[in-house]
Amino acid sequence: MRKMTEQHLINAFGGESQAHMRYLHFGNQAEKEKYDNVARLFRAIAHAEYVHAGDHYRELRHLDGGFVANSMAAFGPGDSVKNLKLAIAGETYEIEEMYPTYIEVAKFQGEKGAQRSFEWSYASEKLHKQLFERALEEVNSGKDIELDTIQVCEVCGYTLEGEAPDRCPVCGALKDKFTPFK
Amino acid sequence: MRKMTEQHLINAFGGESQAHMRYLHFGNQAEKEKYDNVARLFRAIAHAEYVHAGDHYRELRHLDGGFVANSMAAFGPGDSVKNLKLAIAGETYEIEEMYPTYIEVAKFQGEKGAQRSFEWSYASEKLHKQLFERALEEVNSGKDIELDTIQVCEVCGYTLEGEAPDRCPVCGALKDKFTPFK
Ligand SMILES: [Fe+2]
Ligand SMILES: [Fe+2]
Ligand SMILES: [Fe+2]
Ligand SMILES: [Fe+2]
Numbered sequence: 543m544r545k546m547t548e549q550h551l552i553n554a555f556g557g558e559s560q561a562h563m564r565y566l567h568f569g570n571q572a573e574k575e576k577y578d579n580v581a582r583l584f585r586a587i588a589h590a591e592y593v594h595a596g597d598h599y600r601e602l603r604h605l606d607g608g609f610v611a612n613s614m615a616a617f618g619p620g621d622s623v624k625n626l627k628l629a630i631a632g633e634t635y636e637i638e639e640m641y642p643t644y645i646e647v648a649k650f651q652g653e654k655g656a657q658r659s660f661e662w663s664y665a666s667e668k669l670h671k672q673l674f675e676r677a678l679e680e681v682n683s684g685k686d687i688e689l690d691t692i693q694v695c696e697v698c699g700y701t702l703e704g705e706a707p708d709r710c711p712v713c714g715a716l717k718d719k720f721t722p723f724k
Numbered sequence: 725m726r727k728m729t730e731q732h733l734i735n736a737f738g739g740e741s742q743a744h745m746r747y748l749h750f751g752n753q754a755e756k757e758k759y760d761n762v763a764r765l766f767r768a769i770a771h772a773e774y775v776h777a778g779d780h781y782r783e784l785r786h787l788d789g790g791f792v793a794n795s796m797a798a799f800g801p802g803d804s805v806k807n808l809k810l811a812i813a814g815e816t817y818e819i820e821e822m823y824p825t826y827i828e829v830a831k832f833q834g835e836k837g838a839q840r841s842f843e844w845s846y847a848s849e850k851l852h853k854q855l856f857e858r859a860l861e862e863v864n865s866g867k868d869i870e871l872d873t874i875q876v877c878e879v880c881g882y883t884l885e886g887e888a889p890d891r892c893p894v895c896g897a898l899k900d901k902f903t904p905f906k
């Protein structure tokens with residue numbers, strides 16, 4: 543594998559692992575503030591980031607040993623208003639810079655597996671951002687979000703609200719590969 | 725907070741988040757190979773790393789925004805023999821280099837909160853390494869590990885096998901702060 547794409551997979555694994563971790567801790571904070579649906583949202587999206595991290599990690603199965611991941615992450619936890627702002631900032635960075643750039647370089651270097659892994663993640667980050675923005679609007683006025691079941695595809699991390707589709711629109715996985723958070 | 729200690733907390737949050745993520749995925753692989761206790765061990769220690777990451781993250785609550793974490797992590801997943809070797813390599817790096825150095829710099833810079841957070845993590849990585857080494861010995865000859873209940877302190881991540889103590893020997897938390905994995 544070409545070294546620059548390889549480093550991007552390493553960085554993306556680091557970024558997704560840290561997003562997963564932040565959202566688990568942000569979920570606990572939301573629960574403390576009695577925003578039960580915001581807590582559920584953080585936990586569902588934490589699970590999507592876990593799937594993303596796993597996909598990138600498997601693309602690196604040819605490696606054997608230690609490498610330094612250089613991963614942007616959002617720091618400075620607080621109440622749920624602050625945490626949602628950090629979550630939105632993190633998703634925005636992934637949508638506007640990280641994944642478009644990593645996809646472009648993977649294409650340029652002909653690294654199809656990495657390209658697919660980046661594209662799969664990229665496809666769900668946009669909905670993550672929208673969901674967090676909806677939550678921030680409510681929490682800004684002291685209310686919990688109204689939220690239907692959140693479904694996460696176990697293969698690619700695609701995330702949606704409502705019923706699971708017959709096939710994942712991103713990776714094609716069947717309906718039973720969706721894990722509901724309700 | 726002094727900038728070098730701050731960067732070390734950022735890096736350590738990244739490292740713990742990635743260790744947590746690896747162990748979740750390694751746990752799934754161990755389960756596929758019918759090593760149920762190895763799977764349980766990976767999941768218990770994943771939880772300890774989650775506690776470590778949360779402790780470092782809270783020490784950074786004065787921040788507000790994006791920072792790059794430079795975190796060493798072990799890559800190249802495979803079967804449980806390979807995964808246990810990667811886990812041991814990661815714990816060894818934390819025990820022999822990362823935490824002793826981060827603790828030394830935090831002391832030198834008079835950063836007590838960071839020092840405590842690093843010391844808390846450091847205290848359990850040694851047992852993590854021993855447990856993974858025991859598991860590797862068994863899995864090397866095709867057997868699952870014999871394993872009593874694993875207890876993880878929710879405050880500092882201290883990890884032990886057997887009964888929970890009246891007080892955590894590392895942070896002083898009471899018995900009911902231990903989460904059992906059995
Ligand atoms: Fe993601
Ligand atoms: Fe996301
Ligand atoms: Fe999918
Ligand atoms: Fe740790």
Ligand SMILES: [Fe+2]
Nearest residue numbers: 815848849852
């Ligand atoms: Fe550890």
Ligand SMILES: [Fe+2]
Nearest residue numbers: 877880892895
């Ligand atoms: Fe403790």
